[in-house]
């Protein structure tokens with residue numbers, strides 16, 4: 091069984107898990123919730139197995155590189171990390187609601203990787219510039235960071251929904267954790283994400299310095315990851331200002347995650363020459 | 371006139387503003403927003419590129435705002451400078467307070483604050499306070515850096531704390547930002563960034579700087595002993611490898627194979643594998659075949675060196691080498707260009723395509739062989755444009771067809787007294803009603819009356835000009851690339867040539883890198899401390915008399931309050947399990 095095959099099954103299991111989580115949340119039922127968690131754990135385990143198998147396959151093909159070298163591989167890793175963070179938050183909060191928001195996101199990420207026609211799931215040999223251990227550290231830490239921000243984004247969305255539903259008396263109260271808790275986990279996750287994005291940018295700089303003789307070159311991809319980082323640094327400081335807790339932080343966290351998405355997908359549409367494969 | 375108190379208040383306001391987090395948020399969000407602009411406008415391209423892309427007005431506007439190199443523009447650098455001032459003043463403002471908290475000998479504990487804690491843990495033990503006191507204090511001393519036991523009123527309090535120093539973590543993060551920026555400034559002032567190509571076997575001792583055309587001496591010499599490139603089966607490059615020797619005082623002091631992620635470092639200068647290419651060959655074997663006698667001779671030649679041919683055939687010079695050569699719509703590949711000077715007569719330029727050794731410019735079969743070989747290949751955009759163009763003018767009135775040759779810019783008479791014609795340019799790709807129709811000759815007709823008309827003559831469509839419904843239909847019949855004048859008698863071909871690569875190296879010196887890397891380390895450690903550790907203070911109050919003790923376990927932390935709550939639960943459970 092090939093890793094691509096396993097990962098397409100995993101995509102399906104994530105979808106099932108997402109449906110169950112949402113059903114459990116809307117109908118406030120326990121059984122679909124339990125099933126949803128099991129599905130998510132199984133999917134995450136399969137996701138991890140798929141990545142390991144792909145690693146092994148690359149050695150069997152004589153290329154032997156870690157599976158973090160192209161968009162497909164990074165998206166697959168991304169889904170795994172979001173799934174793990176989601177599970178951890180779920181256990182820490184003792185509430186399954188968060189899964190109803192994270193699993194659709196995970197499903198989107200991995201489905202885009204598996205189904206998008208212009209995405210190659212072939213294992214490709216590494217061009218010279220990508221042959222570096224710094225690259226592995228760089229990709230892993232960046233995606234840990236982005237995953238932290240993704241779940242923070244989810245918590246911020248939940249925060250906004252929660253505060254709107256409590257402000258609006260006519261509406262049925264929506265079943266969500268308290269806004270204090272949501273604000274707190276947003277902060278926790280932003281710190282987690284910021285820590286790993288910091289390491290991600292730093293390892294990227296060290297890698298660039300070893301490959302090109304410069305640690306920073308202001309190319310669009312680098313710049314966008316810095317923009318993302320600066321937005322979250324702004325968020326961490328804005329929290330310290332009076333009147334900035336809560337809603338505005340939730341909005342900044344959403345803006346920050348949009349920057350993450352743009353860093354990831356949008357940069358390729360910008361004018362300019364950047365591609366990490368361009369050398370020499 | 372302001373009085374002293376007002377002035378002081380004013381300074382105070384400025385200081386507070388410069389130390390404020392509000393300023394930080396403003397500057398950070400401005401940096402983020404402006405940085406976006408530099409990713410939308412490609413940076414550091416050539417001026418005429420920008421001019422073409424944006425047009426005059428936007429070009430002037432952007433250029434005035436320094437948007438073409440915006441990360442080095444004064445206003446962007448000023449934002450960074452404000453950030454640094456903000457960090458420094460904020461630190462000066464706050465560090466003394468933190469210093470006191472961290473270094474105090476006898477930290478103050480406010481028992482009321484702990485009693486008020488909503489999530490304090492309470493339980494009762496059926497033992498007298500004195501029995502618990504020692505045991506609890508011992509446990510606490512093992513887990514906290516500082517503790518003391520105090521009697522407050524009727525109860526006994528064990529105060530403890532740990533992680534005081536973690537309050538410095540955030541200043542580490544802030545300091546690291548300053549370190550990195552300082553490091554990059556050092557690099558900017560004392561470093562350089564350049565480029566050098568070294569042909570295999572040759573030695574250089576200077577590099578060309580990327581900004582400007584100045585040359586930067588390295589202080590030592592570098593020889594490229596060998597260059598190799600290998601490919602994967604799918605044709606993607608696998609590895610570029612250069613063997614370099616560092617030479618000082620005529621002695622090799624260091625030898626190293628460099629690949630893309632593994633540069634050569636010597637005396638603060640780094641050399642990175644960056645590109646490669648083929649050198650124009652300087653030695654070749656040339657074969658001369660006299661067509662009449664069929665006699666053939668091979669001669670070793672050097673680029674630019676005149677050789678004398680046997681049998682009074684004159685002299686020959688190989689003048690140039692092109693890695694690709696266009697000929698009548700075909701690409702001949704690697705081609706040598708030479709000049710034959712027959713014993714009597716005018717010199718003749720000849721082309722000698724390496725892949726087509728039998729190539730004879732006067733033999734129509736030659737061209738067909740090339741055509742068959744490259745049937746599907748398109749002309750490349752880098753080809754040379756033709757020098758002479760032959761046009762046909764067909765008169766509507768008389769039905770006569772006239773042939774005329776001209777080069778670009780040359781004015782010729784249109785037959786039958788119809789005026790003059792000038793070829794103004796040759797377009798590689800001409801678009802007609804939105805469709806590219808290939809190469810076209812653009813010309814201008816000037817009538818006797820002075821009236822002007824511009825015509826486009828696509829090379830591939832000889833009837834195109836009929837659409838104009840003019841007096842003359844003009845078409846392009848021969849679209850000649852540079853080719854020798856009539857030669858004949860001799861076929862010249864290059865049989866073999868020396869193949870040599872050069873390696874392209876990025877050469878940098880950046881004495882600031884160490885400072886930047888130190889900043890990296892401090893930032894990672896600092897943010898770990900900031901995000902995942904905290905200054906925790908705990909109070910265990912033992913009250914009651916006789917056999918029962920009421921125990922209060924309460925704690926505060928400067929960060930992660932929810933985590934502290936869990937820790938207190940854990941601590942109280944542990945204390946209850948102590949025996």
Ligand code: HEM
Nearest residue numbers: 323326330389390391394453456457460540543544547900
């Ligand atoms: C790029 C620049 C900066 C970075 C990366 C940075 C980073 C950080 C981080 C990671 C935190 C911890 C936030 C948290 O615990 O949630 C923090 C806190 C803080 N920062 Fe910055 N900062 C920067 C600039 C500044 C500046 C210019 C100031 C000047 C006012 C400042 C003032 C503060 C303050 C007062 C705190 C709170 C400290 C505390 O909790 O005791 N920061 N900063």
